Amino acid sequence: MSSSSVTPWYKQFWPWFLLGLLFSSIAFSLLFLFFSIRYYDGSISGDYYERGLGINEQLAKQEHANELGLSATLKVDNVTGDVVINLAGERRPETLHLALIFPTDGDFDRELTLTHVREGRYVGTIEEPLQYRWYLQLQPEAGDAAEWRLTGEARFPSEDEANLVPGI
Incomplete structure:
Protein backbone atom coordinates (compact mmCIF):
# COMPACT_ATOMS: atom_id res chain seq x y z
CA MET A 1 0.00 0.00 0.00
CA TYR A 39 -27.53 55.21 -18.28
CA TYR A 40 -30.79 54.13 -19.93
CA ASP A 41 -31.04 55.80 -23.34
CA GLY A 42 -34.69 55.15 -24.07
CA SER A 43 -36.46 52.78 -26.33
CA ILE A 44 -37.52 53.02 -29.92
CA SER A 45 -40.58 55.20 -30.33
CA GLY A 46 -43.79 53.53 -31.41
CA ASP A 47 -44.10 55.64 -34.54
CA TYR A 48 -40.61 54.99 -35.89
CA TYR A 49 -41.99 53.87 -39.26
CA GLU A 50 -43.98 57.07 -39.76
CA ARG A 51 -40.96 59.12 -38.65
CA GLY A 52 -38.83 57.26 -41.17
CA LEU A 53 -41.27 58.12 -43.92
CA GLY A 54 -41.17 61.76 -42.77
CA ILE A 55 -37.55 62.11 -43.93
CA ASN A 56 -38.86 63.15 -47.34
CA GLU A 57 -40.76 66.01 -45.71
CA GLN A 58 -37.58 67.15 -43.93
CA LEU A 59 -35.65 67.04 -47.19
CA ALA A 60 -38.41 69.08 -48.86
CA LYS A 61 -38.15 71.73 -46.11
CA GLN A 62 -34.43 72.03 -46.61
CA GLU A 63 -34.84 72.16 -50.39
CA HIS A 64 -37.44 74.92 -49.97
CA ALA A 65 -34.97 76.87 -47.81
CA ASN A 66 -32.43 76.49 -50.58
CA GLU A 67 -34.93 77.79 -53.16
CA LEU A 68 -35.58 80.83 -50.95
CA GLY A 69 -31.85 81.49 -50.69
CA LEU A 70 -31.84 81.26 -46.90
CA SER A 71 -28.74 80.99 -44.75
CA ALA A 72 -27.88 82.14 -41.27
CA THR A 73 -25.03 82.70 -38.86
CA LEU A 74 -25.28 82.00 -35.15
CA LYS A 75 -23.26 83.66 -32.40
CA VAL A 76 -23.58 82.67 -28.72
CA ASP A 77 -22.14 84.70 -25.87
CA ASN A 78 -21.66 82.18 -23.05
CA VAL A 79 -21.08 84.92 -20.47
CA THR A 80 -24.37 86.79 -20.97
CA GLY A 81 -26.35 83.96 -22.57
CA ASP A 82 -27.22 86.06 -25.63
CA VAL A 83 -27.94 84.15 -28.83
CA VAL A 84 -27.82 86.20 -32.04
CA ILE A 85 -28.82 84.92 -35.46
CA ASN A 86 -28.36 86.85 -38.69
CA LEU A 87 -30.74 85.47 -41.31
CA ALA A 88 -30.04 86.12 -44.99
CA GLY A 89 -32.64 85.49 -47.67
CA GLU A 90 -36.17 86.36 -48.74
CA ARG A 91 -38.12 85.34 -45.65
CA ARG A 92 -38.07 87.28 -42.39
CA PRO A 93 -40.61 85.87 -39.92
CA GLU A 94 -41.28 87.63 -36.61
CA THR A 95 -39.82 84.74 -34.61
CA LEU A 96 -37.45 81.87 -35.25
CA HIS A 97 -37.27 78.54 -33.47
CA LEU A 98 -33.77 77.22 -32.71
CA ALA A 99 -33.31 73.62 -31.60
CA LEU A 100 -29.98 72.80 -29.98
CA ILE A 101 -29.56 69.02 -30.16
CA PHE A 102 -26.93 67.29 -28.06
CA PRO A 103 -25.55 64.34 -30.08
CA THR A 104 -25.43 61.70 -27.37
CA ASP A 105 -28.11 62.49 -24.79
CA GLY A 106 -31.58 63.84 -25.55
CA ASP A 107 -31.96 65.08 -21.97
CA PHE A 108 -29.55 67.93 -22.80
CA ASP A 109 -31.50 69.13 -25.86
CA ARG A 110 -32.67 72.74 -25.72
CA GLU A 111 -35.15 74.82 -27.66
CA LEU A 112 -35.17 78.57 -27.97
CA THR A 113 -37.46 81.13 -29.57
CA LEU A 114 -35.70 84.16 -31.03
CA THR A 115 -37.43 87.45 -31.80
CA HIS A 116 -36.80 89.71 -34.79
CA VAL A 117 -35.14 92.98 -33.79
CA ARG A 118 -34.12 94.45 -37.16
CA GLU A 119 -33.09 93.58 -40.75
CA GLY A 120 -32.64 89.84 -40.42
CA ARG A 121 -31.26 89.91 -36.88
CA TYR A 122 -32.88 87.71 -34.25
CA VAL A 123 -32.06 87.66 -30.54
CA GLY A 124 -32.78 85.27 -27.69
CA THR A 125 -31.32 84.24 -24.36
CA ILE A 126 -30.18 80.86 -23.13
CA GLU A 127 -30.08 80.14 -19.40
CA GLU A 128 -27.03 77.89 -19.06
CA PRO A 129 -23.71 78.15 -20.91
CA LEU A 130 -23.22 75.72 -23.76
CA GLN A 131 -20.32 73.29 -23.90
CA TYR A 132 -19.19 70.62 -26.31
CA ARG A 133 -20.62 69.90 -29.79
CA TRP A 134 -24.26 70.57 -30.75
CA TYR A 135 -26.42 70.07 -33.83
CA LEU A 136 -28.47 73.13 -34.76
CA GLN A 137 -31.86 73.33 -36.46
CA LEU A 138 -33.41 76.68 -37.31
CA GLN A 139 -36.97 77.04 -38.61
CA PRO A 140 -39.72 79.68 -38.56
CA GLU A 141 -41.84 77.77 -36.03
CA ALA A 142 -41.52 74.79 -33.71
CA GLY A 143 -42.61 71.34 -34.78
CA ASP A 144 -43.02 69.53 -38.05
CA ALA A 145 -45.33 72.14 -39.60
CA ALA A 146 -42.51 74.58 -40.40
CA GLU A 147 -42.16 75.51 -44.06
CA TRP A 148 -38.34 75.54 -44.17
CA ARG A 149 -35.34 74.43 -42.10
CA LEU A 150 -31.67 75.34 -41.83
CA THR A 151 -29.18 73.01 -40.17
CA GLY A 152 -25.67 73.29 -38.82
CA GLU A 153 -23.21 72.14 -36.23
CA ALA A 154 -21.23 74.09 -33.63
CA ARG A 155 -18.80 73.54 -30.79
CA PHE A 156 -19.13 75.72 -27.68
CA PRO A 157 -17.75 77.81 -26.14
CA SER A 158 -16.45 79.52 -29.24
CA GLU A 159 -15.78 83.02 -30.45
CA ASP A 160 -16.53 81.95 -34.03
CA GLU A 161 -19.91 82.12 -35.74
CA ALA A 162 -21.69 78.91 -36.70
CA ASN A 163 -23.16 78.67 -40.19
CA LEU A 164 -26.66 77.33 -40.76
CA VAL A 165 -27.44 76.26 -44.31
CA PRO A 166 -30.10 74.27 -46.12
CA GLY A 167 -29.13 70.63 -46.19
CA ILE A 168 -28.77 67.62 -43.95
Missing part, protein backbone atom coordinates in the same frame (compact mmCIF):
# COMPACT_ATOMS: atom_id res chain seq x y z
CA SER A 2 1.13 3.39 -0.85
CA SER A 3 0.87 6.14 1.66
CA SER A 4 -0.04 8.90 -0.80
CA SER A 5 -2.65 11.15 0.62
CA VAL A 6 -5.25 12.98 -1.40
CA THR A 7 -5.33 16.70 -0.73
CA PRO A 8 -8.72 18.17 0.14
CA TRP A 9 -10.65 19.91 -2.67
CA TYR A 10 -10.23 23.38 -1.23
CA LYS A 11 -6.45 23.08 -1.51
CA GLN A 12 -6.54 22.24 -5.21
CA PHE A 13 -6.32 24.72 -8.13
CA TRP A 14 -9.21 23.70 -10.42
CA PRO A 15 -12.17 24.16 -8.05
CA TRP A 16 -11.02 27.72 -7.23
CA PHE A 17 -10.41 28.46 -10.89
CA LEU A 18 -13.93 27.35 -11.82
CA LEU A 19 -15.49 29.21 -8.88
CA GLY A 20 -13.48 32.30 -9.89
CA LEU A 21 -14.96 32.16 -13.39
CA LEU A 22 -18.46 31.81 -11.96
CA PHE A 23 -18.10 34.69 -9.48
CA SER A 24 -16.43 36.98 -12.03
CA SER A 25 -19.27 36.40 -14.50
CA ILE A 26 -21.79 37.22 -11.76
CA ALA A 27 -19.86 40.39 -10.81
CA PHE A 28 -19.62 41.60 -14.42
CA SER A 29 -23.31 40.84 -15.02
CA LEU A 30 -24.28 42.93 -11.99
CA LEU A 31 -21.96 45.71 -13.13
CA PHE A 32 -23.50 45.75 -16.63
CA LEU A 33 -26.98 45.68 -15.11
CA PHE A 34 -26.12 48.71 -12.99
CA PHE A 35 -24.80 50.67 -15.99
CA SER A 36 -27.75 49.73 -18.19
CA ILE A 37 -30.17 51.00 -15.56
CA ARG A 38 -28.16 54.11 -14.68
